[in-house]
Amino acid sequence: MTTLPELAPVPVSSLGPQPNEQGFHVGRVERNLFWVTDGTYQSAFLATEQGVVLFDAPPSIGGNLRRAVDEVTAAEGLTNHITHLVYSHHHADHAGAAGLFGPDVLKVGHVETARLLRRASDPKRPPPTVVFEDTYTLLVGGERIELTWHGPNHSPDNIFIRCPDHDALMVIDIVNAGWIPVYQLNLSEDVPGYFDAVARVGDLPWTHLIGGHLGRLATRDDIALHRRYLADVETACREALASVNPLPHFAHHGPNAWAAVRDWMDELVARVTAPIVAKYTGALAAADVEEMTASTAFTIIQSLRLDEGVGSRIRS
């Protein structure tokens, strides 16, 4: 008889508020800035006297965005009219309910978001009509929202959304409060850009970080812990690349080059993963779902080889 290995319980500190019967929780970030979650995805909105600015429309929250806006604006005595929708990036899992908000709702996003959404040609994600390249300040009802693109990271078009008068920053798919990154360094397309984004998030002033995933907002402690995890994985990847000799794998597999590469990569990833899992289990949720750290280690190892040139030797 075999027993399945037990996974560590999710730390209570990694969990957020329980969604209501309709499947969402809406909470105040600060003043008239609110966030909405279904426990897995996060959205936010700013309720002003001239209308509501929505940030992202994850399809898993979907129609509950309208309910959350209606509930809050009724309680605050403000209009529930949604005037703007800001896209953090083009991905369907964060933008796929944008089509619920008709053409009268101004869609705002980066030029690359517009290009990628035109390419996707998805009626659920209409391309933004208000676009910017580097920075854009959106002023609605006397409130200030600063949008900035710092280059590709998780996706080519992922932007920083700052509400400086609410001490809040929204950057999606970079930091998951209380959790390790999901596969492939949070499915990042540009690994140096991802590390740069994490450093920027850490350097900017904010008290509340809306990260886009799971059940709660992030704190300064969360970004500090996330940076320690990343630094440990990166250091271990560099050490593994420096110390593991690929030649025996190539000698063993003869002409089958891909079999040799597989065994070399497996050895690198295994070296990185085991100590990270041991160190972070109990501190970060799902740290012992080791395939995810292994996948992130694989992604970072490829970036070190290909973006930085680590281990690249010119044949004499």
Ligand SMILES: [Zn+2]
């Ligand atoms: Zn994404």
